[in-house]
Amino acid sequence: MGSGKPVILSIPHHLSRLFLPTPKFSRHPASREDATNYTLHIRLSINKFAAQKIKKHTRKQSCPHFRPWYILKMFYQRDLVKKPARTCKAPLGKTIEHQESDPMKQADFQKVVDPEKKTVQCLLCAHQCKIKENSRGICQVRENRAGTLNSLVYGRLVSENVDPIEKKPLFHMLPGTLSYSIATVGCNFRCLHCQNYNISQYPRMHGGEVPGTSRSPEQVVTAARQHGCHSISYTYIEPTVFFEFAYETAVLAREVGIRNVFVSNGYTSPEATRKIAPYLDANNIDLKAFTDKFYHEVCGAKLAPVLETICLMRELCVWVEVTTLIIPGWNDSDRELRDIANFIKQVDPDMPWHVSRFHPAYKMTDRPATPVTTIYRARDIGLAAGLKYVYVGNMAAGMGEDTVCPTCGKAVIHRQGFQVISQNLKGAACGHCHGPIAGIF
Numbered sequence: 316m317g318s319g320k321p322v323i324l325s326i327p328h329h330l331s332r333l334f335l336p337t338p339k340f341s342r343h344p345a346s347r348e349d350a351t352n353y354t355l356h357i358r359l360s361i362n363k364f365a366a367q368k369i370k371k372h373t374r375k376q377s378c379p380h381f382r383p384w385y386i387l388k389m390f391y392q393r394d395l396v397k398k399p400a401r402t403c404k405a406p407l408g409k410t411i412e413h414q415e416s417d418p419m420k421q422a423d424f425q426k427v428v429d430p431e432k433k434t435v436q437c438l439l440c441a442h443q444c445k446i447k448e449n450s451r452g453i454c455q456v457r458e459n460r461a462g463t464l465n466s467l468v469y470g471r472l473v474s475e476n477v478d479p480i481e482k483k484p485l486f487h488m489l490p491g492t493l494s495y496s497i498a499t500v501g502c503n504f505r506c507l508h509c510q511n512y513n514i515s516q517y518p519r520m521h522g523g524e525v526p527g528t529s530r531s532p533e534q535v536v537t538a539a540r541q542h543g544c545h546s547i548s549y550t551y552i553e554p555t556v557f558f559e560f561a562y563e564t565a566v567l568a569r570e571v572g573i574r575n576v577f578v579s580n581g582y583t584s585p586e587a588t589r590k591i592a593p594y595l596d597a598n599n600i601d602l603k604a605f606t607d608k609f610y611h612e613v614c615g616a617k618l619a620p621v622l623e624t625i626c627l628m629r630e631l632c633v634w635v636e637v638t639t640l641i642i643p644g645w646n647d648s649d650r651e652l653r654d655i656a657n658f659i660k661q662v663d664p665d666m667p668w669h670v671s672r673f674h675p676a677y678k679m680t681d682r683p684a685t686p687v688t689t690i691y692r693a694r695d696i697g698l699a700a701g702l703k704y705v706y707v708g709n710m711a712a713g714m715g716e717d718t719v720c721p722t723c724g725k726a727v728i729h730r731q732g733f734q735v736i737s738q739n740l741k742g743a744a745c746g747h748c749h750g751p752i753a754g755i756f
């Protein structure tokens with residue numbers, strides 16, 4: 316293991332989340348194109364053998380972006396490079412304080428299933444975990460203490476960022492505005508390709524540790540106002556697992572005219588969905604695939620609850636956009652893409668569908684990034700199925716990010732990456748033909 320010699324590697328921005336802790340940026344990219352070519356530096360402690368190997372592989376690999384990431388991952392896997400210590404850093408470089416003594420919050424949505432053994436059941440998400448005394452649920456952030464279920468992440472934030480709403484991605488909710496984005500650690504999924512595994516799987520990877528900076532709902536709402544944000548996004552990990560904090564913050568935000576957004580895997584239970592929906596304006600829900608096999612093997616979950624949540628959110632008048640990350644060999648067949656598109660159309664043909672490009676991450680490094688042609692094929696399938704708005708994502712700026720009026724076929728919102736370049740909307744109508752454009756404008 317490492318002997319303290321520092322080495323600086325350049326990593327493409329979109330791969331930066333592979334590392335734990337999140338590396339410190341020398342500066343933040345100003346735009347998505349900027350981010351594409353953007354590199355960051357991380358200092359690592361390496362031993363002599365690792366240094367020689369890095370040198371050798373640096374000569375061999377030709378792609379200047381892929382090269383250091385690949386090498387570093389290989390060294391992490393073989394334990395040749397010492398991973399930085401367990402001091403997780405938030406994406407904006409804020410150091411997270413470990414506050415082990417913070418009080419826990421009694422969890423909503425619980426029932427006692429065995430009073431003698433003090434076993435409780437958590438009803439917050441579709442896993443419906445039965446949790447013994449002194450144990451936690453699958454998400455690792457809800458714990459049974461003496462027969463009462465507690466949230467370990469109430470007000471313990473590990474991420475606070477000001478993001479464009481397009482980054483969620485939400486393209487039909489106040490385009491061009493900023494969203495105050497927060498997260499705790501933990502997740503009820505264990506996706507093999509998770510881009511945020513450094514926070515979603517943090518407790519699992521660190522012996523149950525739950526880090527975070529202490530925040531109150533009032534502080535989050537105040538920060539959102541101070542930064543000129545039109546909304547607060549509960550994001551980066553599954554927001555359901557910090558439901559109590561998200562709910563209280565959302566109620567407060569609504570009172571001062573700030574909107575609320577979930578970026579979710581759709582595994583929230585119907586009870587919890589009904590409770591948050593009156594305060595939720597929009598929800599981007601991942602529909603990761605259309606087979607139980609995928610949900611079981613890749614995420615440790617099931618498909619049906621996700622489909623139910625999409626329908627229920629829509630029924631409860633929450634604006635929903637769906638995202639599918641297309642992974643070669645897993646969910647990229649015409650049939651599966653058509654199934655997803657048909658399902659969305661059946662719920663609401665106005666519901667936008669974002670088809671995103673997969674990049675190898677976390678435990679799914681056995682396949683390449685999705686070919687660009689596959690993403691455009693998915694887009695064509697969505698449009699052919701009758702969806703009115705299909706967008707491409709995780710790609711260099713290009714065709715497929717603009718909002719096109721379904722009535723006249725002209726562009727009404729022109730985007731490049733996460734940036735809105737121009738808009739021609741009159742309220743919720745096309746500026747060219749006055750045809751309706753679905754969403755919150």
Ligand code: SF4
Binds near residue numbers: 440456
């Ligand atoms: S939120 Fe879901 S995963 Fe976590 S304890 Fe409750 S039922 Fe289990």
